[in-house]
Amino acid sequence: MKKKVVGAAIVVFWLFFVALTKFNPNSYTTRPYILEYDSTAMEKPFIPADNPLTIEGVELGRLLFYDSILSVNNTQSCGSCHKQSLGFTDGRKLSIGARGDTLERNAMALVNLAWNKYYFWDGRQKSLESLVFEPILEPKEMGETEDRLLKKLNTHPYYPTLFSKAFGSPKITRTNVEKAIAQFLRTIVSSGIHLPPEVLNNPPENMSETDYYYKNVKDTTLRGLYFRFANMCGACHISEVYNDHEILATNLIDSNATLFKVPSLLNISNTAPYMHDGRFKTLPEVFEHYDDHIADLHLFQNSRLKQPLNNMFVKDYDKSHIEEFFKFFKDDNILRNPEWSNPFSNKNFSWQTLVLKKH
Numbered sequence: 001m002k003k004k005v006v007g008a009a010i011v012v013f014w015l016f017f018v019a020l021t022k023f024n025p026n027s028y029t030t031r032p033y034i035l036e037y038d039s040t041a042m043e044k045p046f047i048p049a050d051n052p053l054t055i056e057g058v059e060l061g062r063l064l065f066y067d068s069i070l071s072v073n074n075t076q077s078c079g080s081c082h083k084q085s086l087g088f089t090d091g092r093k094l095s096i097g098a099r100g101d102t103l104e105r106n107a108m109a110l111v112n113l114a115w116n117k118y119y120f121w122d123g124r125q126k127s128l129e130s131l132v133f134e135p136i137l138e139p140k141e142m143g144e145t146e147d148r149l150l151k152k153l154n155t156h157p158y159y160p161t162l163f164s165k166a167f168g169s170p171k172i173t174r175t176n177v178e179k180a181i182a183q184f185l186r187t188i189v190s191s192g193i194h195l196p197p198e199v200l201n202n203p204p205e206n207m208s209e210t211d212y213y214y215k216n217v218k219d220t221t222l223r224g225l226y227f228r229f230a231n232m233c234g235a236c237h238i239s240e241v242y243n244d245h246e247i248l249a250t251n252l253i254d255s256n257a258t259l260f261k262v263p264s265l266l267n268i269s270n271t272a273p274y275m276h277d278g279r280f281k282t283l284p285e286v287f288e289h290y291d292d293h294i295a296d297l298h299l300f301q302n303s304r305l306k307q308p309l310n311n312m313f314v315k316d317y318d319k320s321h322i323e324e325f326f327k328f329f330k331d332d333n334i335l336r337n338p339e340w341s342n343p344f345s346n347k348n349f350s351w352q353t354l355v356l357k358k359h
Helices: 002-021 055-066 128-137 146-154 160-165 174-186 211-217 221-234 284-291 316-328 332-336 351-356
Strands: 244-249 261-262
Touching: 055 160, 055 174, 128 146, 146 160, 146 174, 146 316, 160 174, 211 221, 221 316, 284 316
Parallel strands: none
Antiparallel strands: 244 261
């Protein structure tokens, strides 16, 4: 009888120990998420030391990004304004909020954000984590409150479990919501732009690159268009996806205008309309704008602009062939990769499978 009592006591103690350690932050284990990118063309991304990428965190962030629970009326998610098939934009001139309000800006593409230094069109946020709650709390956007959202998440059927797996505690906080969504956003990385030989500066053996450039720059060919594009636009659209992570500028003819980020030209054929206010419906309109005003535009905080942009030129050929040219800037991986797709659109969606799957 004494042995049975001792055995029962051991079982009770074991169950009590398991209960105590079940959600112990020190007892959970996450798996590192390996961020794949072209290291020959891209510098090392910035990943905050207090928010390393994990499989559990990224998958949780993906769910939150696409879940309309983040909005006041449960009708709008982050993915509503950042659709994968549109290069993570929404195809509208100006985005529409959860209550139907028209916003002031065009939705920006969400690509290669781990390399950015500024966020939102005006660069007002300096980290992805600090970006996350701004559209959630903005009355005209998702219109939710922090307290109400955290209550919805903490009483949700599966989010407490997912947060426990990602961050070691079932208690959901604003900080961990920010971290999860930021982790997911950092994984949306381009596979790079690889231009075909017919547009590159590949001179014959008996000619220098400079001579070859001047020989082709005025030609009505795609190579000539590319050389003119590099000359006109390359000072700002300079990175591996033809944007600039470092600078803010303005495309308005006003020295007092708000400075804006230089957007990526990746998948530009999928991200119309263009500019921060969506004023241009087509790419030829954009070229027309710069052709008409290039000498008057104010481009600030760009040390590469050593002289006024008053010697640029656009040919009629460029305006009529620019859409053909920008097909070279398409990255199908961004548009179709299932790792960045809406998990709720899968009729076989299961959060258990999503979390437990092996990578």
